[in-house]
Amino acid sequence: MICDHYKHALVELAAAGAEPDQELHAHLQACDSCRSLLESERSLFASIDSYLRSSANADIPPSFIPTVRVRLQQESALAPGSPAITDRLLWVPALVAAAMILFVFTRLNHRVQQPSTDEQAVTQQADSPVALPTTPATAKPLGESVPKIGSAIEKSSASPSVIPHKKRSAQSQTRQAEILVPPDQEILLARYVEHWSRHRQSPPVLQTESAPDHTDPPQLQLIQISALDVKPLAPLADEQEYGQEQDRRQK
Amino acid sequence: MQELVLIQPGRTAETDLQRGATEAALRREFEERLAECGPLAFRVARGVLRNTADAEDVAQDAILRAYRRFDKLRDRSRFRAWLVRITFRLALDRAKSSNRRQHRETLWSQPERKSAPPTAEDLAAANQFRLRVDRAVDELPKKQRLVLLLSAIEGHSLEEIAALLNIPLGTVKSRLFFARKQVAEKLR
Numbered sequence: 001m002i003c004d005h006y007k008h009a010l011v012e013l014a015a016a017g018a019e020p021d022q023e024l025h026a027h028l029q030a031c032d033s034c035r036s037l038l039e040s041e042r043s044l045f046a047s048i049d050s051y052l053r054s055s056a057n058a059d060i061p062p063s064f065i066p067t068v069r070v071r072l073q074q075e076s077a078l079a080p081g082s083p084a085i086t087d088r089l090l091w092v093p094a095l096v097a098a099a100m101i102l103f104v105f106t107r108l109n110h111r112v113q114q115p116s117t118d119e120q121a122v123t124q125q126a127d128s129p130v131a132l133p134t135t136p137a138t139a140k141p142l143g144e145s146v147p148k149i150g151s152a153i154e155k156s157s158a159s160p161s162v163i164p165h166k167k168r169s170a171q172s173q174t175r176q177a178e179i180l181v182p183p184d185q186e187i188l189l190a191r192y193v194e195h196w197s198r199h200r201q202s203p204p205v206l207q208t209e210s211a212p213d214h215t216d217p218p219q220l221q222l223i224q225i226s227a228l229d230v231k232p233l234a235p236l237a238d239e240q241e242y243g244q245e246q247d248r249r250q251k
Numbered sequence: 252m253q254e255l256v257l258i259q260p261g262r263t264a265e266t267d268l269q270r271g272a273t274e275a276a277l278r279r280e281f282e283e284r285l286a287e288c289g290p291l292a293f294r295v296a297r298g299v300l301r302n303t304a305d306a307e308d309v310a311q312d313a314i315l316r317a318y319r320r321f322d323k324l325r326d327r328s329r330f331r332a333w334l335v336r337i338t339f340r341l342a343l344d345r346a347k348s349s350n351r352r353q354h355r356e357t358l359w360s361q362p363e364r365k366s367a368p369p370t371a372e373d374l375a376a377a378n379q380f381r382l383r384v385d386r387a388v389d390e391l392p393k394k395q396r397l398v399l400l401l402s403a404i405e406g407h408s409l410e411e412i413a414a415l416l417n418i419p420l421g422t423v424k425s426r427l428f429f430a431r432k433q434v435a436e437k438l439r
Binding site for chain 1: 274281282285286289290294297298301303307310311314315318380384388399400403404405406428431432434435438439
């Protein structure tokens with residue numbers, strides 16, 4: 001028990017490389033195991049130190065200092081630490097950073113412009129007589145699905161030619177929801193809008209109402225003929241005269 | 252009212268001359284210090300990397316780096332500590348990025364032993380011991396490792412280490428104590 005009490009102190013004593021105090025010294029005089037423990041610990045630290053010293057104090061290669069001097073000469077050709085080199089070192093990253101900022105700025109600007117042109121197209125579409133419905137028209141009952149193209153035209157004609165950007169987008173959003181088209185006319189309307197967008201200069205052809213659906217083929221009854229009664233045809237008066245004239249000429 | 256500035260054509264040449272003279276003085280001073288501190292830089296690098304070629308490379312890089320910024324060092328008496336820190340940091344970086352640890356271990360240059368040639372068993376035991384010490388030292392915290400390394404290099408005293416690292420003597424003692432204790436615990 002006593003030795004266990006001193007064990008920790010002995011290890012720390014060896015690690016510190018110090019001499020034992022009076023109490024510990026007295027114990028070491030009396031206890032052989034503690035004395036041997038201290039000796040083994042000291043030898044362990046001594047071997048660690050000697051190994052670290054031998055590895056850390058290795059001989060310097062003879063080429064080390066001359067090589068460093070050569071490299072220093074090469075370096076001094078670039079004027080080390082002078083304002084010129086520091087300026088150069090500062091200017092290069094600064095220029096690169098400026099170029100990157102410019103690039104990012106132009107890219108962002110380009111991206112901002114792209115949506116605005118898209119919105120313009122949308123508003124132009126809304127200004128056009130008809131626009132494709134954004135909400136599914138099939139959700140509405142058939143009775144209500146009366147096209148309000150006329151009202152859309154009125155609204156578009158009533159709208160000012162120059163509308164602020166925000167207003168215009170808001171208006172386009174509201175207008176798109178107003179136009180209701182029956183589900184069977186969606187394709188036709190889409191074709192019309194496509195055609196209209198291609199040929200804006202030509203006057204728009206209004207398609208107020210479409211004909212009823214004739215997609216199904218008409219059902220016709222088969223003609224039933226009981227018997228064919230083919231009678232010989234009597235020659236006409238003109239034909240008879242013509243034949244007589246021909247005979248005369250031949251003669 | 253616009254100010255008029257008189258441009259002196261000979262002035263730039265004069266400043267160039269002054270700058271050249273300053274650079275020459277700086278270089279002379281640096282080379283003087285290099286002779287004194289170069290070996291220490293190499294040994295610090297080698298203490299971390301345990302490879303002569305890598306240590307030489309790292310020490311040269313550290314010296315060049317110090318040279319480039321030598322004019323910005325206000326207190327020139329701190330050059331030794333400054334160079335040691337640069338070298339130690341670079342060596343640690345190199346040790347981290349290096350994948351040649353196994354290779355280094357096999358090519359580990361043995362310290363010279365002037366006694367009788369050891370037996371195979373002794374060599375094996377010694378190699379095992381070195382490997383374990385190296386591993387234990389590598390696992391030490393950076394600050395403790397540097398103090399342990401400096402205490403081993405060129406027989407630096409604790410006071411010298413404290414002056415070199417610009418830290419109190421008590422801090423050096425405690426760092427060294429804990430570093431040695433930790434290494435010894437790994438070896439038990």
